[in-house]
Amino acid sequence: MKKFFIGIDVSKPFFDASILVVNDHVKQPIQSQRFDNTKEGLKDFERWVKSFEVTFDNNTLLVIENTGIYHRLLWQFSNKKNLPIHIGNAAHIKWSFGIARGKNDKIDSIRLCNYACKQADELKSAAVLSPEILQLKDLWTARRKLLSQLTSMRNYLKELKEVNDKSSQEIIEKAHKQALNGMTKSLKDIEVQIARIIKENKEIKQNYKLLLSVPGIGQWTATYLICCTHNFASRVTGKQLACYAGVAPFGHSSGISIKGKDRVHKMANKELKKLLYMGAMSVINNCKEFSVYYQRKLDEGKKSMSVINAVKNKILLRAAAVVNKQRPYVDNRNIAA
DSSP states (O other): OEEEEEEEEEEESSEEEEEEEEEETOOOOOOOEEEEEEEEEHHHHHHHHTTTTHHHSSTTTEEEEEETTTTTEEEEEHHHOOEEEEEHHHHHHHHHHHHHHOOOOHHHHHHHHHHHTTTTTTHHHHHHHOHHHHHHHHHHHHHHHHHHHHHHHHHHHHHHHHOOOHHHHHHHHHHHHHHHHHHHHHHHHHHHHHHHHHHHOHHHHHHHHHHHTTTTTOOHHHHHHHTTTTTTTOOOOHHHHHHHHHHEEEEEEETTTEEEEOOSSSSSHHHHHHHHHHHHHHHHHHHHHHHHHHHHHHTTTHHHHHHHHHHHHHHHHHHHHHHHHHHHHOEEEEOOO
């Protein structure tokens, strides 16, 4: 019985691949090769792995690190060939190596190969790459960058207005007017495209509506959650979402010397955390359930940000629940009343 473990270190121009063949529980020497990160390079990679009689099924596992957009071709190739692929968090994989001296692309691919072999029973295959989700993520990123540029330019003009005389300010604002109008129009066009994708895809539209039923989740938070979870393809739990967003508290104690309070970890999706903050503040100000909860916790001596973090956690737990159960959120207390 043969098992195949492939580790790939991906960069923009090329990727280094290492393969470990395990024949009847006996490891063979690891082989490595470099390929161009292009469609032609993937054809060469396919011929190379086939020379080892690799089977494109559950007897093979490919492991790569999440590199943003640079691993997309490999992801698409794996989906097309039915090759199980695990896209791991770079920091998690790095820490699993322990004390590691020296580093280059070939060594990293060998380490990923060994990691795949050791952790094979625990690693989950990534979801199939959906073209709609991919486009949605790209549009979301474009929208975020345009918003950042617009905000930066408007703040710059606002600050100038406080120190410039009227004639000078008019010249500066006139010079920026066309750029501001163009970015504003582009932003609206992107938002129209995002709405179109959600409307035309039945599965995305269903989960989007379910997420909107949760207090504290608006259209952009719902859209971003769909992007982050690939439309909840792997049935992510509320606790996993809370951990990913950096709102799940973890213990901090050891023996009798360290007795720290529970606290969130700094490793988090900062953009999702920011969106959740806006949602949490909205429900605290406008929803009786959360405003009462917030005040009660303050009266108990909790700090404001700690309570807000707990509200974020509640929002994510409900978001995961409505999608996994495929039922909109209903406040049972209102029904009882």
